[in-house]
Amino acid sequence: MFLVALTGGIASGKSTVTKIFRDNGVPVIDADAIARQVVEPGRPAWHKIKAAFGEEVFHAESGELNREALGRIIFDDVEKRRVLNEITHPEIHRTIYREVIKCFFMGHNFVVLDLPLLFEIRVMLNYIHKIITVTCEEDIQVTRLMDRSQYTEAEAKKRIKAQMPLELKCEQSHFVIENSGTLRDTEEQTLKILAILQDSNQHWKIRGVIFATAALLVSSIAWLLNYKYKWFNSN
Numbered sequence: 001m002f003l004v005a006l007t008g009g010i011a012s013g014k015s016t017v018t019k020i021f022r023d024n025g026v027p028v029i030d031a032d033a034i035a036r037q038v039v040e041p042g043r044p045a046w047h048k049i050k051a052a053f054g055e056e057v058f059h060a061e062s063g064e065l066n067r068e069a070l071g072r073i074i075f076d077d078v079e080k081r082r083v084l085n086e087i088t089h090p091e092i093h094r095t096i097y098r099e100v101i102k103c104f105f106m107g108h109n110f111v112v113l114d115l116p117l118l119f120e121i122r123v124m125l126n127y128i129h130k131i132i133t134v135t136c137e138e139d140i141q142v143t144r145l146m147d148r149s150q151y152t153e154a155e156a157k158k159r160i161k162a163q164m165p166l167e168l169k170c171e172q173s174h175f176v177i178e179n180s181g182t183l184r185d186t187e188e189q190t191l192k193i194l195a196i197l198q199d200s201n202q203h204w205k206i207r208g209v210i211f212a213t214a215a216l217l218v219s220s221i222a223w224l225l226n227y228k229y230k231w232f233n234s235n
């Protein structure tokens with residue numbers, strides 16, 4: 001399985017880029033979407049958040065998590081953010097592993113994982129073959145975040161500060177998509193990277209076929225030798 005992580009900062013353009021991958025037939029596993037599933041009412045993380053943060057971070061009528069209220073708390077306080085991460089991340093990672101296995105059984109051997117906190121949390125780094133960071137200039141990031149989520153400038157900056165600086169993420173990545181320009185620019189960069197990744201994926205496929213053939217050959221020889229010399233007693 002060829003696993004490509006797509007990371008970046010809040011509102012730097014990850015979803016914009018994952019849409020281009022999806023439109024080109026590449027399956028994408030979205031950690032933000034999974035993070036929403038694992039806190040649905042009644043799920044273990046929902047109970048744990050209630051115990052740790054109290055009723056005030058839930059909507060009274062529906063029982064759903066009040067994301068705005070919880071966001072205000074955790075982006076203001078590094079310790080509370082750590083508590084929320086400790087509750088949600090193990091569940092998120094387990095679901096991601098299951099989704100990867102599902103993709104494998106559906107016949108995909110190239111999957112993109114949208115992981116906003118890949119470098120902050122680091123757990124998934126061991127499984128990833130290539131990393132793409134989507135970046136943009138900080139003032140553009142602030143403006144896009146304010147426009148998209150109706151945050152004040154101070155709120156937007158606080159959320160950006162809760163993550164590793166984008167320059168450091170770019171330094172540790174195999175590919176960088178610079179998303180300060182037009183959507184067309186971003187699409188061109190993404191399609192170029194996709195072509196390179198599809199090429200590397202061919203190499204992975206060839207290695208997989210060689211490995212499977214070698215394993216089949218070795219086990220057939222072992223079976224034949226055992227058949228002739230009866231090394232192992234079948235009784």
Ligand SMILES: CC(C)(COP(=O)(O)OP(=O)(O)OC[C@H]1O[C@@H](n2cnc3c(N)ncnc32)[C@H](O)[C@@H]1O)[C@@H](O)C(=O)NCCC(=O)NCCS
Pocket residue numbers: 009010011031032035066067068070071074081084085088092116117162163
């Ligand atoms: C705090 C919550 C309720 C705020 O919800 P909200 O709808 O406002 O934001 P959303 O979930 O869409 O996240 C938007 C972006 O915020 C950033 N972000 C979210 N959680 C965190 C965090 N714990 N630390 C740093 N950045 C974060 C990511 O860049 C993410 O892409 C929510 O983000 C959450 O449950 N976070 C904990 C789970 C998590 O770490 N998710 C990030 C991906 S695994």
Ligand SMILES: Nc1ncnc2c1ncn2[C@@H]1O[C@H](COP(=O)(O)OP(=O)(O)OP(=O)(O)O)[C@@H](O)[C@H]1O
Pocket residue numbers: 008009010011012013014015016017032116144145148179180181182183186
């Ligand atoms: N090149 C671009 N030109 C104009 N607007 C853009 C561009 N790229 C992204 N945007 C807009 O910026 C906002 C953030 O982009 P997007 O949702 O793709 O970021 P993200 O990294 O997935 O965010 P988050 O991690 O916070 O969910 C969106 O409203 C999107 O429409």
